[in-house]
Amino acid sequence: MSKRSARAIRAALVWWGFAVAAPAAADLTIRGVDDDTETVLEAFVTIDELPCDAPRWWVERRHRQAPGEIRRGMETLGYYRSEQSGELSWEDDCWQASYRVTPGDPVRIQGFDLVVEGALADEARLQSVLSSLDIGPEEHFSHGAYENAKGDLLESAQSLGYFDASFTRHKVTVDPERNVADVELTLEGGERYRIGEVRLEQSALREGLFRRFLRFDTGEPYDARVLTRTYQDLIESDYFDRVLVAPELDERTEGEVPVQVTAVAQTRRSALVGAGYATDTGPRARFDLRYRRVNDRGHRASFSSLVSEVNGEVGAEYRIPYGDPTHEWLFVKGDIIYEDTDTARSLERGVTVGRTHRRGEAWAETNYVEYTVEDFDVGDQEGTSQLMLIGTSWARSTSIDVARPTSGYSLGLDVRGAARSLLSDNDLLQAIVRARQIVPLGERFRLLGRVQAGWTWQDEFENLPPSVRFFAGGDNSVRGYGYEQLGPEEDGEVVGGKRLVTGSLEIDALIRPNWSVAAFVDTGSAYNSSPDFSTGVGLGLRWYSPLGPLRFDIAHPLDDPGRSVRFHISLGPDL
Known part of the structure; x- marks a missing residue:
């Protein structure tokens, strides 16, 4: 416990009338400066090192040294005209030292001469660093900012492959009388190194496939960013448990630097067995089995199953990397899905083939063909549907791997269609748009928005x-109402609609490291021609568990006066 904390605790005990006989403690107080400056000065004042029972002559000697030590501390912060005064007293044979500091005006930079020599001077990234430095003409000078600026410039140079960069001139002249400083710096960049031999050490994948993860090649100018991206891609691929991508600086020669890439494989298989509860589905159980690597060509396979009172599914998928293995895949999957809700019963069997690839730098595009056969009973409509759906989906999002992101967004678009001429018993065109946004509101609060819209153009709706x-x-739709209980009705039973619009606004506040409270309003409508919005409002509690955010909500349906509240429990990421 710090001496300041001990003093605060003793004061609190006296205040409440429960004073105890606490042992005397040495105490150092520095006034007249902010907390950050006080912390710096405490590191300079050596009297703070002495125990309570130190010899008095020793304490008095350190006390006489303290003003000079404080002055030197203030000079490192750029205050060369500070004034100090101090008092030393004794309480119960323990020293108490108090000092007051008058900082005065800070030193300003009068002359600032920064020269970058060689090819490094033309690097755009270095120019960006130069424009963001904390030192410059008329700026407040401090030795810490000066050293940080030097470090930032060297780090930027070395990240670009200028490993021999150094300051051939680094000089600071302070004139305390005029309260100004002159800064002179010359950074010699030297030669920019190229990537030399790329040394691979891994046994999980064929070398040709592994090399497709690399964002650099022999002979290219060195750039630390591409090494970092390679590291991230290898880790996020889930093929590898540990990865090292680093230049061998001690072996650089003739303008080239070798790069070592080491990757330790993940286990081939992983299994997940779980049970849970959600108000939409009731109790549920899940079993998933994943093969991260079926073979050294990077093929993957997975099996998944989910069982609940309301719905369930069994599915299998096989994926093959092609092109850029970070986001280009061919896949085939099959699944059986059943649903038994208050509004519909169905059994769907489907097979899908497709490919996923990157469109530009941000969008993931998936093109697919899905063949489904579905037995269904909705209201008084029942039958068997056969659809060959041809579709494309686009998605992009900010990648924030935290339980409670304070900002970010996700966007999604899915367009699919079917035709009688292509193994379908209905003509169909459908588009679905999804968007989510998180906006920070200070340190503890955030605003979450969600919108979903869908349109269907079809020949015979009752056969869908x-x-x-x-x-x-x-x-995950309009809280306050049951699962899929809103939509067009026939004979008092919900049969679903051709169009959909839902939206939600939620504000939450962090109350503990893994807990927050929330207030929300949801609204939406599934409809055929014109929307009939239903709205729910409510409060919630969030627990950011290791598996993701777990939400406990209580919502009131504003358009259903016969129902007071409905409870909702759900699990899943915010984006």
């Missing part, structure tokens, strides 16, 4: 299965 109809209501 529930999987391509729109419903609203539930944990």
Whole structure:
């Protein structure tokens, strides 16, 4: 415990009338400066090192030294005209030292001469660093800012491959009488190194596939950013447990630097067994089995199953990397999905083939063909549907791997269609748009927004299965209403609609490291021609568990006066 904390605790005990006989403690107080400056000065004042029972002559000697030590500390911060005064007293044979500092005006930079020599001077990234330095003409001078500026410039030079860069001139002249400083710096960049031999050490994948993860090649100018990106891509691929991508600086020669890439493989298989509860589905159980690497060509396979009172599914998928293995895949999957809700019953069997690749720098594009056969019963409509859906989906999002992101967004677009001439019993065109946004509101608060919209153009709606109809209501739709209980009705039963619009606004406040409280309003409608919005409002509690945010919500449906509140429990990422 610090001496300041001990003093505060003793004062609190006296205040409440529960004073105890606490042992005397040495105490150092520095006034007249802010907390950050006080922390710096405490590191300079050596009397703070002495125990309570130190010899008096020793304490008095350190006390006489303290003003000079404080003055030197203030000079490192750029205050060369500070004044100091101090008092030394004794309480219960323990020293108490108090000092007051008058900082005075800070030193200003009068002359600032920064020269960058060689090819380094033309590097755009170095120019960006130069424009953001904390030192410059008329700026407050401090030795810490000066050293930080030198460090930033050297770090930027070395990240670009100028490993021999050094300051051939680094001089600071301070004139305390005029309260000004002159700064002179010359940074000699030297030669920019190229990437030399790329040394690979891994056994999980074929070398040709592994090299497609690398963002650099022999002969290219060295750039630390591409090494960092390679490291991130290898880790995020899930093929590897540990990765090292680093230049061998001790072996650089003739303008080239070798780069070592070492990757330790993940285990081939992983399994997940779990149970849970959500208000949309009731109790549920899950079993997933993943093969991260079926073979050294990077093929993957997975099996998943989910069982609940309301719905369930069994599926398998096989994926093959092609092109850039970080985001280009061919896949085939098959699944069986059932649903038994208050509004519909269905059993769907499907097979999908497709490919996923990157479109530009931000969008992930998936093109697919999905063949489904679905038995369904919705209201008084029942039958068997056969659809060959041809579609494309686009998605982009900020990648924030934290339980409670304070900012970010995700966007998604899915367009699909079917035609009688292509193994389908209905003509269909459908588009679905999704968007989520998180906006920070100070340190503890954030605003979360969610919008989803869908449109269907079809030949015979009554022959469409529930999987391509729109419903609203539930944990991830309009809270306050049951799962898929909002939509057009026939004979008092919800049968789903051709169109969908839902939206949500939520504000939450962090109350503990892994807990927050929330208030929200949801609204939406599944409809055929014109929307009939239903709105729910409520309060919630959030626990940011190791598996993701767990939400406990209580919501009131404003458009259903017969129902007071509905409870919702859900698990899943905010974006």
